[in-house]
Amino acid sequence: MSSATDTPTDAIAGDGIVRAADGTPLKRSLARALRREKLRSFLLIAPLLAFVVISFLLPIADMLFRSVENNIVRDTIPETVQTLASWDADSGELPDERVFAALYRDLQIAVEKRIHTRLGSRLNYEKSGMSGLFRKTGREVRRLEAEGPFRERFIEIDEDWADIEVWAVIKRYSPPYTPGYFLNAVDAELTAEGVEMKPENERIYLTLFWRTLVMSLMITLSCLLLGYPIGYLLSHLPARSANLLMILVLLPFWTSLLVRTSAWKVLLQQQGVINDFLVWINLIDDAGRLVMINNQTGTIIAMTHILLPFMILPLYSVMQTISPSYVRAAKSLGASDWTAFWRVYFPQTVPGIGAGAILVFILAIGYYITPELVGGTSGIFISNRIAYHISTSLNWGLAAALGTILLLLVMALFYVYDRIVGIDNVKLG
Amino acid sequence: MEVFAGDGVQKAEWKAISRGAAVKFDGVQKSYDGETLVVKDLNLDIARGEFLTMLGPSGSGKTTCLMMLAGFEPATHGEIYLNEQGINNVPPHKRGIGMVFQNYALFPHMSVAENLAFPLQVRGVGKAEQEDRIRRALDMVELGAFGGRRPAQLSGGQQQRVAVARALVFDPELVLMDEPLGALDKQLREQMQYEIKHIHENLGVTIVYVTHDQTEALTMSDRVAVFNDGVIQQLSSPDVLYESPQNSFVAQFIGENNKLSGEVVAMDGANCEVRLDDGTLLVADPVNVKGAGSRTTVSLRPERIELAPSDEPENVLDGKIEELIYLGDHIRVRMNVAGNDEFIVKVRNRRDKRPISEGDMVKVGWSASDCKALDAVA
Numbered sequence: 001m002s003s004a005t006d007t008p009t010d011a012i013a014g015d016g017i018v019r020a021a022d023g024t025p026l027k028r029s030l031a032r033a034l035r036r037e038k039l040r041s042f043l044l045i046a047p048l049l050a051f052v053v054i055s056f057l058l059p060i061a062d063m064l065f066r067s068v069e070n071n072i073v074r075d076t077i078p079e080t081v082q083t084l085a086s087w088d089a090d091s092g093e094l095p096d097e098r099v100f101a102a103l104y105r106d107l108q109i110a111v112e113k114r115i116h117t118r119l120g121s122r123l124n125y126e127k128s129g130m131s132g133l134f135r136k137t138g139r140e141v142r143r144l145e146a147e148g149p150f151r152e153r154f155i156e157i158d159e160d161w162a163d164i165e166v167w168a169v170i171k172r173y174s175p176p177y178t179p180g181y182f183l184n185a186v187d188a189e190l191t192a193e194g195v196e197m198k199p200e201n202e203r204i205y206l207t208l209f210w211r212t213l214v215m216s217l218m219i220t221l222s223c224l225l226l227g228y229p230i231g232y233l234l235s236h237l238p239a240r241s242a243n244l245l246m247i248l249v250l251l252p253f254w255t256s257l258l259v260r261t262s263a264w265k266v267l268l269q270q271q272g273v274i275n276d277f278l279v280w281i282n283l284i285d286d287a288g289r290l291v292m293i294n295n296q297t298g299t300i301i302a303m304t305h306i307l308l309p310f311m312i313l314p315l316y317s318v319m320q321t322i323s324p325s326y327v328r329a330a331k332s333l334g335a336s337d338w339t340a341f342w343r344v345y346f347p348q349t350v351p352g353i354g355a356g357a358i359l360v361f362i363l364a365i366g367y368y369i370t371p372e373l374v375g376g377t378s379g380i381f382i383s384n385r386i387a388y389h390i391s392t393s394l395n396w397g398l399a400a401a402l403g404t405i406l407l408l409l410v411m412a413l414f415y416v417y418d419r420i421v422g423i424d425n426v427k428l429g
Numbered sequence: 430m431e432v433f434a435g436d437g438v439q440k441a442e443w444k445a446i447s448r449g450a451a452v453k454f455d456g457v458q459k460s461y462d463g464e465t466l467v468v469k470d471l472n473l474d475i476a477r478g479e480f481l482t483m484l485g486p487s488g489s490g491k492t493t494c495l496m497m498l499a500g501f502e503p504a505t506h507g508e509i510y511l512n513e514q515g516i517n518n519v520p521p522h523k524r525g526i527g528m529v530f531q532n533y534a535l536f537p538h539m540s541v542a543e544n545l546a547f548p549l550q551v552r553g554v555g556k557a558e559q560e561d562r563i564r565r566a567l568d569m570v571e572l573g574a575f576g577g578r579r580p581a582q583l584s585g586g587q588q589q590r591v592a593v594a595r596a597l598v599f600d601p602e603l604v605l606m607d608e609p610l611g612a613l614d615k616q617l618r619e620q621m622q623y624e625i626k627h628i629h630e631n632l633g634v635t636i637v638y639v640t641h642d643q644t645e646a647l648t649m650s651d652r653v654a655v656f657n658d659g660v661i662q663q664l665s666s667p668d669v670l671y672e673s674p675q676n677s678f679v680a681q682f683i684g685e686n687n688k689l690s691g692e693v694v695a696m697d698g699a700n701c702e703v704r705l706d707d708g709t710l711l712v713a714d715p716v717n718v719k720g721a722g723s724r725t726t727v728s729l730r731p732e733r734i735e736l737a738p739s740d741e742p743e744n745v746l747d748g749k750i751e752e753l754i755y756l757g758d759h760i761r762v763r764m765n766v767a768g769n770d771e772f773i774v775k776v777r778n779r780r781d782k783r784p785i786s787e788g789d790m791v792k793v794g795w796s797a798s799d800c801k802a803l804d805a806v807a
Contacts, residue, residue: 323532323534325530325531325532325534326534326536328499328501328521328528328530328534329528329530329534329535329536330536330547331500331501331520331521331522332499332500332521332522332524332526332527332528332596332605333522333527333528333547333548333551333595333596333599334522334523334525334548334551334552334599335522335547335548335551336522336551337520337522339551340522343547344536344547347538348536348537348538
């Protein structure tokens with residue numbers, strides 16, 4: 001910086017460029033002076049940057065890519081895909097002999113490599129029965145003679161090969177990229193007529209997304225309602241008591257998440273502490289024990305408890321900076337306690353509310369363990385479904401598509417929030 | 430406790446006192462912890478239209494008094510009256526007192542005009558009148574064009590003016606100011622002192638002003654209450670306060686002061702004779718001494734001392750010049766007089782000044798009425 005201030009004012013040449021004492025443009029010599037500093041800072045963050053890129057960004061990018069990637073059909077039965085290109089699914093006729101011959105040759109290789117069942121599983125996501133069809137055909141096709149007519153031979157093995165829809169599905173999912181996973185993730189499917197919604201009884205994901213959003217909002221709201229008074233109290237207490245209270249607020253952080261969630265199970269279940277107490281004081285009778293766990297109530301209660309500190313901390317840090325003289329000034333100007341709070345104190349805490357709400361909402365929307373343990377079937381989140389597809393059904397493409405939608409959803413909400421509240425109004429401390 | 434009220438009732442413009450006290454503290458005490466009293470038995474009448482300053486070092490109880498008057502702190506004992514009405518149980522927002530805070534307390538999320546509209550809105554003033562009053566208030570502080578700005582976009586001095594305008598916009602009879610100029614630089618502070626003074630003169634509101642800056646107190650106030658240790662040490666007009674301090678604390682707190690400790694040896698009504706600790710005898714004005722034999726601190730303003738006096742004042746002593754400090758309009762001369770080597774004499778920088786230099790032996794002289802025999806400082 002010093003080079004800029006040392007430059008005499010008459011260093012501006014005829015071309016209007018400010019120059020340093022040696023005649024180089026000032027901007028360039030400033031950049032040179034700062035280069036060392038920049039390099040130093042870069043080297044300082046380089047290890048973290050590398051770690052984040054390798055362990056975070058790359059896996060995410062790979063996962064996102066899986067939501068559209070569909071090379072398996074093309075890689076497993078390349079010749080079939082090629083010959084099938086000229087077949088028109090709307091013609092109402094089965095593909096001709098050339099296609100069946102190609103399939104025969106492709107399957108010979110695929111069965112040899114034992115990869116035909118994987119293709120079956122993949123296509124099964126789009127049409128049930130495909131997995132069995134490929135497994136059965138794989139067993140039989142080795143014994144098949146290399147002589148045609150292959151069409152009749154295949155139909156002999158399994159009459160599903162005479163189903164035009166089977167071929168239509170293969171053709172539809174033969175390109176290397178597919179919108180199929182994403183359509184699945186929003187309860188739609190790709191049919192001969194184009195994109196259509198699935199039948200009513202097969203739709204699950206839209207409801208699940210909607211439920212995840214609504215419940216996350218409810219959790220955020222209940223965190224705010226419970227956390228605001230605590231933050232207010234914390235910021236108005238003398239330092240000693242505030243510190244003690246702060247330890248109580250942070251206490252949940254020092255206990256295992258699993259333990260806390262299990263504790264809620266003990267408390268909330270029908271034979272649990274709360275129900276026992278309510279029966280004991282005769283507020284409810286033994287038959288009418290409240291169902292507070294393995295449903296949405298349980299998820300909301302347990303998650304509000306777990307995420308509450310994330311609301312209190314930003315609120316507290318913002319409230320701490322608000323001088324008590326504002327409220328005093330408001331009162332001296334004639335405002336009642338409520339008006340002083342609502343018109344003068346509250347607006348100044350909005351950045352804290354924003355920060356807390358974003359933090360809690362984003363944590364809630366992707367939460368997994370707690371809904372899994374206390375959510376039952378009606379209280380689970382989209383993340384539980386993603387986990388199911390990752391570890392149980394092994395439909396990674398669908399899991400990736402669901403994850404991508406969740407990510408986009410959060411980003412869209414973030415954008416809306418920025419437009420309404422303004423992201424620079426958010427204060428974490 | 431001793432409150433030397435009444436000394437200041439000499440200023441012509443402060444005639445309002447005859448109309449009865451606007452504010453009255455009656456035996457008010459305040460304790461925060463139940464062990465020590467922050468304010469000890471405060472009795473104070475503030476007249477309508479008066480500019481009264483509470484002056485004192487930090488922790489002297491002056492801000493606590495202001496907060497009790499505003500209603501933010503309850504009095505532990507005693508009663509505060511506003512226009513003859515006891516207000517101990519009146520909440521702050523019903524007292525109708527304007528207040529200017531130390532850090533201005535302008536609402537950061539509102540524009541200047543919204544800040545000024547706030548007290549009017551909570552009082553249900555109509556839209557048109559609101560705008561009219563806001564415009565007048567802003568014009569008064571010469572910020573007419575700044576209504577749309579946020580407080581953060583204003584300079585310290587401008588924020589200060591907005592705070593004053595906001596405290597006045599709803600026409601309160603009483604305005605409290607809690608060290609309002611503390612955060613400003615010296616030049617701006619002086620300018621604002623005059624502006625506040627003029628606003629006070631033009632509007633005729635009662636102002637209670639808290640500060641620890643004695644210059645501020647002297648330039649602005651009708652009367653000054655000097656606080657120390659929860660007690661008003663003296664309550665007088667600025668000139669009386671400076672020229673006739675009633676005790677050593679006031680003498681020392683207001684302006685510069687030479688103190689010489691000794692013992693009263695004789696009193697004869699108008700004057701008293703004091704023997705200093707080194708044996709020198711002085712003639713002094715017995716302001717706050719009990720009689721012959723009591724310890725005393727003699728207080729003497731540096732500008733009332735003459736070097737090599739031409740006439741014959743009551744007191745003439747020998748002194749040695751230790752140090753000369755050139756200050757432009759005057760020269761501070763640090764001398765050793767009567768065994769005190771912190772003895773300061775201010776010499777005006779006149780054309781015909783006699784040359785003096787460090788190490789010179791000079792006679793110093795002052796009249797008996799200029800040196801006050803006050804209570805002894807421990």
